[in-house]
Amino acid sequence: MDDVERRAAEIPGNTITMATEYDVVVIGGGIAGCAAALASRRKDKKVLLLEKLTVLGGLATTGHIVIYLPLDDGYGRQVIGGISEELLRLSMNYAYYAGDISSWKEQGRRYECKYNGPAFSLALEESLLAEGIDILYDTLFVGSEIEDGVCKAVITENKSGRSRYRCKAVVDASGDAEVFARANEPCMAAKNSLAIWSYCTQGADTQYQKRGGPDGPGLSLVSFGKIDTQAFKHTVTVPYYGDTAEGINRFIIDGHARLLNHMKAHDDFVPASLPGMAQIRMARRIVGRYELSDKDAGRHFEDNIGGTGDWRKPGPVYEIPYRTLMTGNLKNALAAGRCISSSGEAWELTRCIPQAALTGQAAGTAAAIAIERSLFVQDIDIRQLRETLKRDGMILDVNH
């Protein structure tokens, strides 16, 4: 048998155990996953980042969402720092440079920017590889091996077949709580309305939001579908759910049909690309040890890992408790990004790009501390986590 035949013969059936044991495996290469991987790696952990697509950034690149929402509270006070601020700068590194962030306050601008998705994605990959993070693309996480509540290994499927990666901790940055849901931990889905954001080279008129910015390379981002998610409490005539294959498929096909109908009705409309991910805002999230909700606006939590303003208006500010990243039973897994435990208006804020980076950094840092101290993620010293995050640029106690 030659090498090609031998490799082909290995594919079906058996799960191959990979030789390398990782400290932290991060599921999902969206903004939360990238931030988590960076945070763990910077604590000298061996990190594997698994991504089912072929680029980094998740919704924030492949999903055509190219607005890095504000890091401030709307009154000029910066409330998010750390890796989130670093990634905001990175998003502008190679394209759509928007000036020096430090002067934005004087200019009366919020700490936000528009960026070029592909350029941001390449910049993310360059950074993560430079820091020594192993990235595995085109690889689907399909389950975990759990013993006494501890995830010992994650199972993947890709062109090489089924593989088993041993690990000490897992960060679920899948956007929809894949790790927790497959481990039968409590999760919940939300009702979404139809949305499709698509680039076009021609034909975006004022009827639709021009979001690529005038400085874009002849591209406009047109958005169909108003924001009437669960959090906004608007009536949703046809609700879409992102926690079943059928629901996601219907969302994608209905979105495509909407775009096609628009194209048929507007001769001047020339689409340039379609989103590579379902643009579902709130798919599925964990029901964590604490659920951040509307009543928590302005409230102080002793275990906060950072906080967030409201991208729509000045105030209110929410502190995000560490407990929103974990459930009761999985002892070495943390959620990050849009699938943390958050509901209503609070979910409307914690699901966004800056906050995904914030919770990603917190999860990656906490996982590293848990490994160093041989503790479960629920049992780490919260003071140590907070001191570490603060040293690494995170802004804590925004309501204190």
Ligand SMILES: Cc1cc2nc3c(=O)[nH]c(=O)nc-3n(C[C@H](O)[C@H](O)[C@H](O)COP(=O)(O)OP(=O)(O)OC[C@H]3O[C@@H](n4cnc5c(N)ncnc54)[C@H](O)[C@@H]3O)c2cc1C
């Ligand atoms: C229509 C719409 C408009 C929005 N507008 C804005 C905006 O203007 N500004 C803003 O800041 N935010 C906006 N958001 C929200 C924001 O884009 C996302 O919530 C945020 O980027 C989520 O980041 P994440 O890393 O948590 O998840 P995701 O971006 O979803 O990343 C998850 C990653 O995990 C991968 N993955 C999933 N399952 C698996 C698996 N089983 N195996 C391997 N990989 C897997 C996915 O491919 C993906 O790359 C918008 C969202 C939508 C849908």
